[in-house]
Amino acid sequence: MTVEHLDRGPLDRAEIPARVALDIAPGSYVNLGIGQPTTVADYLDPAAGITLHTENGMLGMGRTALSGEVDPDLINAGKIPVTETPGASYFHHADSFAMMRGGHLDVCVLGAFQVSVAGDLANWHTGAPDAIPAVGGAMDLATGARALYVIMTLFAKDGAPKLVPACTYPLTGRACVTRLYTDLAVFTIEPGGVRVDETYGISAAELAGRLGVPLTS
Amino acid sequence: MSVVEIVADADAAVAGIADGATVLIGGFGAAGQPVELIDALCRAGARELTVVSNNAGNGEVGLAALLKAGQVRKIICSFPRQVDSWVFDELYRSKRIELELVPQGSLAERMRAAGAGIGAFFCPTGVGTPLAEGKEIRLIGDREYVLEYPIRGDAALIKAYRADMAGNLVYRKTARNFGPVMATAAATTIVQVDEVVERGDIDPEAVVTPGIYVDKIVAIGPAAEGAA
Numbered sequence: 001m002t003v004e005h006l007d008r009g010p011l012d013r014a015e016i017p018a019r020v021a022l023d024i025a026p027g028s029y030v031n032l033g034i035g036q037p038t039t040v041a042d043y044l045d046p047a048a049g050i051t052l053h054t055e056n057g058m059l060g061m062g063r064t065a066l067s068g069e070v071d072p073d074l075i076n077a078g079k080i081p082v083t084e085t086p087g088a089s090y091f092h093h094a095d096s097f098a099m100m101r102g103g104h105l106d107v108c109v110l111g112a113f114q115v116s117v118a119g120d121l122a123n124w125h126t127g128a129p130d131a132i133p134a135v136g137g138a139m140d141l142a143t144g145a146r147a148l149y150v151i152m153t154l155f156a157k158d159g160a161p162k163l164v165p166a167c168t169y170p171l172t173g174r175a176c177v178t179r180l181y182t183d184l185a186v187f188t189i190e191p192g193g194v195r196v197d198e199t200y201g202i203s204a205a206e207l208a209g210r211l212g213v214p215l216t217s
Numbered sequence: 218m219s220v221v222e223i224v225a226d227a228d229a230a231v232a233g234i235a236d237g238a239t240v241l242i243g244g245f246g247a248a249g250q251p252v253e254l255i256d257a258l259c260r261a262g263a264r265e266l267t268v269v270s271n272n273a274g275n276g277e278v279g280l281a282a283l284l285k286a287g288q289v290r291k292i293i294c295s296f297p298r299q300v301d302s303w304v305f306d307e308l309y310r311s312k313r314i315e316l317e318l319v320p321q322g323s324l325a326e327r328m329r330a331a332g333a334g335i336g337a338f339f340c341p342t343g344v345g346t347p348l349a350e351g352k353e354i355r356l357i358g359d360r361e362y363v364l365e366y367p368i369r370g371d372a373a374l375i376k377a378y379r380a381d382m383a384g385n386l387v388y389r390k391t392a393r394n395f396g397p398v399m400a401t402a403a404a405t406t407i408v409q410v411d412e413v414v415e416r417g418d419i420d421p422e423a424v425v426t427p428g429i430y431v432d433k434i435v436a437i438g439p440a441a442e443g444a445a
Contacts, residue, residue, distance in 0.1 A: 054391070055321065056245040056248070056391045056394050057245075057391050057393055057394050058390070058391050071390065072247060072248060072392075073248055073249070073389045073390040073391060073392035074248075074390040074391055075245070075246065075248050075391055079245070079246040079247070079248075079299075084390070090388070090390055090391065090393055091393070092325075092393055092394065092395070092396065092397040092398055092425075093245075093271075093321070093322075093324075093325035093394050093395045093398055094322075094325040094326055094328070094329040094397075094398045096322075096325075097321065097322025097323075097325050097326065098322075098326075100322060101322055101340070101341065101342060120345075125347075130310070132297060132298040132305075132306055132309055132310075133297075133298070133316075133318050134295070134296045134297055134298035134299075134318070135295055135296065135318055135319075135320055135321070135348065136295050136296040136320075136321050137295070137320070137321040137322060138320075139320040139322075139323075139342045139343050139346060139348065140320050140321055140322035140323070140342045143341045143342045143343075143344075144322075144341075144342075170346065170347045171345050171346045171347075172346060173344075173345070173346070174344060174345035174346075
């Protein structure tokens, strides 16, 4: 059953990653994508034994390095200087992506331009003819992680829904998104369709009207 | 050749790289980028190069300088566009460089395959996306895979932390990234290190790249503060 949080407004930019963190089980191996997904780390319980993976060859990544701790040889996927935690390990790129592709990561969190009701993900290219394409590890992560959580606003600035019947932007991966965390609602994407788990500041009925895609409760 | 050559400087290290060569260049952003070897390649002047690297240069140094000098015909990479990739951006927009975009894990695995003698492999990454267009798709079990071919280099330029006289390498933290894979995938592997030590001074259990993959080593010393 959908839980409607009607006594409050939408989740803000800090509350969405905090909500994602609640769904990451203790002991998980997790990869956090560049940008807003990275901030999920700020809300993980330090006692939960969650190990962060970074695509550029490290398990046990720690927090962002403070000035004085910066080591140019120790960076995250966004090329930001980070720290290592006790028990950390380093490995080369082929191993790092074998870890992903081989299904060894429990959860990956990525941002998105669009997600389809079938769980297709579009997050690497707007398709604009003058855009310089860059994919990085997004396709590998989308394909490999056992659970793929996506963070995005539910509607674009022009009001267009970003949870769509079929992606119009170039795909990153097919049928790969398992949960979708937005300002207005949290969704689970299953083979049978999209379930609305929670809404924030909007009723499930109004949400369904604005989205125009089939939803279950 | 089985003998590892310790060369005097970076210019001597890259001397054999010819026009039209495919050069694998290590690094993830600035971490692990062999800047001194790339600078030497700029000075050597080899042209019409195909460069394989994760990114397409940062600022005006290292790989960006090689691009700016007009020595690169084609780049094979996963993430060219960055906040400070203006040299590549300008070349790409004015159609003066060819780009082959490859998912990062497939880029690494294609070089691993080259180094491991694998003829090609089926990879799930990219199925249903523009980056799989024109490639063979095979249904194996209940899943579709893309056929990916090896990427082999004429030369690899990589950065490690320490080498011994047998050519064994250890790296530093996330500067390891593509180095160990590229070392296996090139006809000539050229390594810059902070220091070269005697045989036996690297614990055999700790060796990351065994010396069999290494051809030339140059000791550069630790990076200067603020260097890319």
